[in-house]
Amino acid sequence: MAEGQIPIEEYDTGNTKHKWDLKKIKLAHRVLFNYDYKKGKIEKGYANRTLYINLSTKEIKEKKVTEEMKKKFTGGRGFGLKLLWDSIKPSTRWNSDENELIITTGPLCGSTQYPGSGKSLCLTISPATDIICDSNVGGFFGPYLKFAGFDAIEIQGKAKHDCVILIDGEKGKISIETAPLEETNSHLINEQLTHLYATEDTDKSRQKISVVSAGKGAENSFWGCLNFSFYDIRRKVPRMKQAGRGGLGTVLRDKNIKAIVAKVEKFDGVSNNPADPVALAKVGTKLHREIRDLDRYQCNMRAVGTAHLVEIMDEYDLLPTENYRFGSFPKASKIYSPEFYRYFTKIIPDGCWHGCTMACAKTVDGFTVMTGPYKGQKVTVDGPEYETCGCGANMSLWDPLWILEFNFYCDTYGLDTISTGTAIAFYMEMYEYGILNKDRCDGLELCFGNADAALELLHRIAKGDKGEFIQIAGKGIRRVKDWIIKKDWGDPQLVEDCGMESKGLEYSEYVTKESLAMQGGYGLTLKGPQHDEAWLIFMDMVNNAIPTFADKAEALHYFPMWRTWFGLNGLCKLPWNDVEPANNAETDDPAKVPEHVQNYVDYQNAVTGWKVDKEELILQSERCYNWQRAMNVWMGRGRRKDDWIPYRSMGPVTEVEYSSRKERYDKFLIEELELSKKEIKNKSIKEKMKLLYNYRQDQYQKLADAVYYRRGWTPNGVPTPQKMKQLGMDDPKMLKMLQEKIDEDDKAGLNIWGGEYKKGEKPPSIQPKYWEKW
Amino acid sequence: MEKPKTVKILKHYPEKCDGGKLCEIACSQVHFKSDEGGEKSAIRILKDGNSFKMHVCDQRGLCLDMCPVGALKRRKNGVVWLDKETCIGCQACVGFCPIGAMRKSKDRIEPFKCIACGACVRACPNGALELVEVKIDDIREVVYHKQGAD
Numbered sequence: 001m002a003e004g005q006i007p008i009e010e011y012d013t014g015n016t017k018h019k020w021d022l023k024k025i026k027l028a029h030r031v032l033f034n035y036d037y038k039k040g041k042i043e044k045g046y047a048n049r050t051l052y053i054n055l056s057t058k059e060i061k062e063k064k065v066t067e068e069m070k071k072k073f074t075g076g077r078g079f080g081l082k083l084l085w086d087s088i089k090p091s092t093r094w095n096s097d098e099n100e101l102i103i104t105t106g107p108l109c110g111s112t113q114y115p116g117s118g119k120s121l122c123l124t125i126s127p128a129t130d131i132i133c134d135s136n137v138g139g140f141f142g143p144y145l146k147f148a149g150f151d152a153i154e155i156q157g158k159a160k161h162d163c164v165i166l167i168d169g170e171k172g173k174i175s176i177e178t179a180p181l182e183e184t185n186s187h188l189i190n191e192q193l194t195h196l197y198a199t200e201d202t203d204k205s206r207q208k209i210s211v212v213s214a215g216k217g218a219e220n221s222f223w224g225c226l227n228f229s230f231y232d233i234r235r236k237v238p239r240m241k242q243a244g245r246g247g248l249g250t251v252l253r254d255k256n257i258k259a260i261v262a263k264v265e266k267f268d269g270v271s272n273n274p275a276d277p278v279a280l281a282k283v284g285t286k287l288h289r290e291i292r293d294l295d296r297y298q299c300n301m302r303a304v305g306t307a308h309l310v311e312i313m314d315e316y317d318l319l320p321t322e323n324y325r326f327g328s329f330p331k332a333s334k335i336y337s338p339e340f341y342r343y344f345t346k347i348i349p350d351g352c353w354h355g356c357t358m359a360c361a362k363t364v365d366g367f368t369v370m371t372g373p374y375k376g377q378k379v380t381v382d383g384p385e386y387e388t389c390g391c392g393a394n395m396s397l398w399d400p401l402w403i404l405e406f407n408f409y410c411d412t413y414g415l416d417t418i419s420t421g422t423a424i425a426f427y428m429e430m431y432e433y434g435i436l437n438k439d440r441c442d443g444l445e446l447c448f449g450n451a452d453a454a455l456e457l458l459h460r461i462a463k464g465d466k467g468e469f470i471q472i473a474g475k476g477i478r479r480v481k482d483w484i485i486k487k488d489w490g491d492p493q494l495v496e497d498c499g500m501e502s503k504g505l506e507y508s509e510y511v512t513k514e515s516l517a518m519q520g521g522y523g524l525t526l527k528g529p530q531h532d533e534a535w536l537i538f539m540d541m542v543n544n545a546i547p548t549f550a551d552k553a554e555a556l557h558y559f560p561m562w563r564t565w566f567g568l569n570g571l572c573k574l575p576w577n578d579v580e581p582a583n584n585a586e587t588d589d590p591a592k593v594p595e596h597v598q599n600y601v602d603y604q605n606a607v608t609g610w611k612v613d614k615e616e617l618i619l620q621s622e623r624c625y626n627w628q629r630a631m632n633v634w635m636g637r638g639r640r641k642d643d644w645i646p647y648r649s650m651g652p653v654t655e656v657e658y659s660s661r662k663e664r665y666d667k668f669l670i671e672e673l674e675l676s677k678k679e680i681k682n683k684s685i686k687e688k689m690k691l692l693y694n695y696r697q698d699q700y701q702k703l704a705d706a707v708y709y710r711r712g713w714t715p716n717g718v719p720t721p722q723k724m725k726q727l728g729m730d731d732p733k734m735l736k737m738l739q740e741k742i743d744e745d746d747k748a749g750l751n752i753w754g755g756e757y758k759k760g761e762k763p764p765s766i767q768p769k770y771w772e773k774w
Numbered sequence: 775m776e777k778p779k780t781v782k783i784l785k786h787y788p789e790k791c792d793g794g795k796l797c798e799i800a801c802s803q804v805h806f807k808s809d810e811g812g813e814k815s816a817i818r819i820l821k822d823g824n825s826f827k828m829h830v831c832d833q834r835g836l837c838l839d840m841c842p843v844g845a846l847k848r849r850k851n852g853v854v855w856l857d858k859e860t861c862i863g864c865q866a867c868v869g870f871c872p873i874g875a876m877r878k879s880k881d882r883i884e885p886f887k888c889i890a891c892g893a894c895v896r897a898c899p900n901g902a903l904e905l906v907e908v909k910i911d912d913i914r915e916v917v918y919h920k921q922g923a924d
Contacts, residue, residue: 004916005835007777008844112864113883204860207843233844269863269883278880281865285878288869296922303921341921347839354842355864 004347008203011234013345014366016377018188022196029177032163035060039172039265040149042273045107045607046070050083051150051174053165055255056097056157060174065151072729075151076106077134077567078624080123081631083154084132085734090635094127094251097157101251103145103212103260104152108607109570110143111355112269113284114599115291116572118143118353120228126246126527127222128419128476129504131632133246133527136567138352138361139228140210143570144169144262147271159256170199170265179258185215185462186227187379187412190238193261194231203233208266211238213259214249216462217413221474223423224249225416234348235365237380241352244416245530246505253414275609283602284355291357291579299578304337304344305360306386306574311336313390317661318511318537320394322448323425324500324648325657327511331398335389339400343367358575360385370405371452372459374412381408384417390509391421395428396448405455413462418530422506423477424454426499430480435490442467477501497647498654503528503637512649514664515541516696517552520703523645524556526628532573533560539591553706553764562592564621569604576600623727626712626719630734633718633741640717640754643704650696655685658692665692702755709764712771716750718742720771781852782890782905783913784817786828791902793826795819797894804893805886806879814879816888817903828903831875831888834915837867852910853890861885870917 040047050063065079073082080102092099102123111117120142126133145153148169155165164179183189190211198205211229218224226248229238243249252260274280295301300308310332313319317327343364350359364381384392384407392403410417424446430436431446438445442465444453460467461474472483477499485492500507505528512518518541521534536555539545546552566573581595588594597614604612612620632638651665652658658665669675669688673695680688708715712723720742721735745751753763767773798811798819806814817830835854838846845860846867856867856876863883867876878885895903 004839005848005914007847112862203844267862269861277883281863281878281883285865285869288866292870292872296920300921338921347916349840349842349866351842354862355866357840357866357869 008234011236013235013237013380014378015235015237015380018191020192020195022192025181025192026196028181029164029179032159032176032178033058033060034173034175037062037149037172037174039169042146042271044275044609045272046075047146047149047151049150050079050152050154051167052154052156053174053176054157055155055159055163055176055257058176072623073627074107074568074620074624076104076109076570077121077123077564078620078627079152080104080121080134081132081624081627083152084123085627085631087154087156088125092125092635093130094125094247095254096125099125099156099251101155101248101255101257102152103141104570105142105146106568106570108272108603110146110267110272111274111280111284111607112353113281113355114575114603115284115287115351115356115358116353116575117355117570119566119570119572120145120243121567121570122226122243122248124246124248124251126248126505127250128247128478129528131503131527131635131637132628133248133505134567134628135226135243135245135248136532136572137226137228137243138230138241138572140230140353141212141228141260141262143267143353144208144210144264147264147267148262153260155255155257158254162256162258164193164258165260166197167260167262169263182258184219184258185412186213186240186414189213189259190227190229190240193259194229194238197261197263203231203236206238207231207233208264210262211259212252212261214252214414215412216464217410217415217458217474218249219253220464221415221461222247222250222476223416223419223474224251224253224414226252227411227414230352232348235345235363235380239361239363239380239382240411241361241382242411242416244418246527247416249414272607274607276606279602280606283599283606287575287579287599288357290581291575294582295358295579298580300337301358301360301574301578304341305350305362305383307337307340307362307384307389309386310389310393313386313510316537316542317514320390320425320509320511322396323394323429323498324507324511325429325654326660327513329393329396332393334398335392335400335403340364340384340389343400343404356572356575358578360574360578364404367404367408369408370401371455372409379408382411383407387509388417388421391417391425394421394425394509395454397451397454398449399451402451405451406458409455409458413458415458415461418508419476419506420458422500422509423473423480424457426477427473427480429498430484430490430495433490433494435484435495440469440489442469444469476504477506478504494653500646500648501529502645503642505529507649510535510537512537513651516699516703517546517555519645519649519700520552520556520707522649523643523700524704524707525560526625526632529645529649533563535559545591549702549706550710552703553710556703556707557710558592558618561618561621561625564625565600565617568620568624619727623729626724626727627729627734629713629717630719630724630738634737638717639745639750640704640708640715643717645700647693647697650700651692652689655689658685658689668692698756702757705753705755706764712774714742714745714751714771715753716745718745720774722771722774726774778848778850778852779910780907781833781848781910781913782907783833784828784830784888784890784894785904785906787902787904788822788825788827790900791819791826792900793819793821794899796897796899797903800893800897804889804891806881813877814881816875816877816886817894829873829875832873832913833888833890834913835910836915836917837871837876839917840866840870842866848910851890854887855889856885856887858884
């Protein structure tokens with residue numbers, strides 16, 4: 001194929017072209033309130049102020065970023081946590097007036113030289129979990145927000161009518177305007193607003209706009225994601241990336257925000273004003289070269305993005321199939337990455353921020369929509385990424401075109417593909433058992449593999465259908481579990497064990513049954529079961545590199561801290577270990593990718609002018625990680641009971657699961673529970689499942705014990721004031737609150753280890769209140 | 775726009791080259807108004823055993839599809855041209871150039887490359903450099919995008 005070197009202006013996707021009456025749309029805008037600000041200069045990665053908007057009181061103000069704030073919270077998600085702590089109450093819920101939607105950047109965000117440097121970190125109180133949810137996302141908004149003058153935007157209150165928030169970095173103006181005529185669904189409104197706000201009618205000008213929106217699905221469910229646009233000058237469409245997890249889009253629409261628009265006057269390779277641009281370019285170029293030389297032999301991110309994982313997960317029995325019952329499936333090869341590669345548009349720099357040569361943001365152009373309101377139109381589908389493919393497997397959809405259709409509608413409706421796919425997979429399993437049926441599902445035949453029904457569910461959610469099932473289904477697995485149990489339609493234990501949610505959030509797409517560490521990687525998390533804190537399956541299950549509880553706890557300390565660091569800086573995690581130096585396997589600690597860790601040390605120093613080392617990077621994270629956990633505690637969660645995970649993520653819930661991997665489980669019972677071969681033969685599957693169930697539940701509690709101890713928490717999972725002080729987080733209100741919660745737990749007898757320790761086994765500490773001696 | 779069909783690329787005659795590097799000085803004048811040559815020159819003359827070799831962009835244009843902002847284009851004369859005003863300094867072209875001919879100097883964030891202006895040809899007292907016209911179709915390449923190794 002040699003269709004490269006097509007001049008940009010001649011490139012054509014074949015998508016359906018829209019003709020908008022932009023004048024009419026613009027004329028319908030009425031400015032509700034606005035604010036002029038002095039344009040500033042970015043200093044060593046920081047704009048040194050954040051933007052506060054209150055839609056209820058019509059207040060706009062700037063907040064100063066102090067040196068102390070940088071020292072304690074670094075930036076990005078850390079700043080978001082600090083702003084939330086100052087603004088909300090422990091009783092704040094997702095739809096409370098004081099709940100905030102925060103989008104932050106981070107000091108390294110907006111650099112163009114190092115791949116993966118354009119991430120925004122979004123925070124809010126989630127409708128799914130009632131605690132803070134943070135979600136990272138690509139697209140141009142974060143960098144443009146900073147270049148327009150702000151390290152973060154904080155939106156409190158609710159508008160009375162649908163509005164657009166414009167951050168105009170060209171004029172130095174914030175403007176809140178009614179937006180009655182714009183579409184709501186993201187692929188359309190992003191296009192409308194990009195054209196409407198571009199200063200000139202050129203692609204160059206349109207590339208200086210980024211829109212954040214969420215569609216009709218976000219309005220009518222708890223799965224709302226935020227779509228962040230990035231205008232593609234070749235395709236001539238604003239493409240989009242999603243801050244998917246935890247219902248941030250739902251909060252956006254609850255505040256009656258149709259979109260947030262950031263616009264920059266200009267930017268270049270040194271808009272961050274880095275302390276040492278030469279060192280920055282050097283470390284960035286080194287990684288570009290590594291990707292050039294090694295990616296095609298390693299992950300193939302440039303060709304197929306994260307979809308390359310489908311075949312790997314299938315091979316290792318980790319691809320969630322039919323609601324995580326199985327980890328591989330005979331039909332899985334139909335959705336292996338070559339099947340998507342056929343449809344992806346090639347030879348375009350597919351980074352979601354400039355300079356990302358890992359370029360995993362793959363796209364299908366000219367896709368003909370098969371169902372719903374846009375049936376027959378040709379559109380650009382951003383993706384699918386691995387997670388979305390995994391959702392296909394989970395719903396037993398084995399046709400790449402249906403996965404693309406699912407992907408397109410989830411995106412434009414503003415629905416998180418992960419929550420949507422995982423939840424529908426659960427509904428489908430309940431349908432198979434007769435716990436749900438056509439009548440109970442408002443006429444939908446939600447059996448595994450029924451793509452039409454799955455899509456119809458999306459369309460009906462987006463339309464705001466008032467059916468009892470449609471209404472509850474869009475609120476996610478946790479609410480549906482409660483609903484089914486209340487209706488007495490099925491065995492509550494089965495329902496609880498099968499539905500893959502924890503803390504109210506749906507799981508992302510990995511089977512964790514055979515990796516205890518990864519069970520912790522999902523359960524012992526801040527926001528809920530998302531693999532962005534740790535991905536330890538190969539380390540644990542395949543390489544057996546972390547055999548003891550203490551080893552696993554160390555991994556569940558280090559990796560969540562390490563991965564948190566990306567979010568403090570506005571970076572993407574992928575360029576850390578989705579390409580590795582050729583000699584990585586020979587280093588002391590290949591799982592950490594030591595050379596790349598050093599890259600990040602050099603990178604942060606080059607931008608900020610600090611002199612940090614790799615230990616300091618972990619400390620930066622530890623401060624914020626503990627702060628977020630402490631805030632969860634403050635909001636009444638963040639304890640051991642909240643780190644509960646469904647048994648489906650630990651072992652076989654049903655006999656068919658046991659039977660399908662009988663050899664493995666029998667062997668496990670012999671090796672780990674010391675059953676004799678005779679006992680294995682004589683026991684029924686039910687009996688063996690019970691033994692496995694009790695053993696694995698206890699193992700998980702023991703893991704939690706070890707992890708809490710390693711992280712400096714009480715046995716009930718509460719960060720201790722002593723640990724907070726060690727980290728330099730000395731906010732008196734926070735320390736007092738933690739002490740009170742620990743005392744409460746003490747009175748309730750909750751400061752005890754969760755595992756059952758037999759003779760010869762020891763809990764992490766035998767000292768009561770061990771933390772008081774720190 | 776009529777697509778360019780040919781482009782001029784530099785040809786080096788090692789037997790005539792004495793390694794005086796006047797070409798580099800001329801080049802750094804063009805790009806940086808500097809007499810330093812070396813890392814400020816798009817053409818480099820390197821020792822090659824007892825002789826010298828040239829290291830410079832061959833106008834294959836592999837970098838064209840790497841640029842996220844469209845700062846790299848083929849001009850009417852076929853030359854692969856980096857527009858400094860549009861460039862956002864990401865170094866993707868620098869990192870991905872298979873022969874390392876897209877260069878970056880410490881003076882500015884935007885890279886630079888040979889624009890086939892002929893300043894080096896004129897500067898060489900020995901006639902060791904020449905601009906020769908080649909068909910773009912014979913040299914053009916696209917950035918790799920195959921799934922898997924070649």
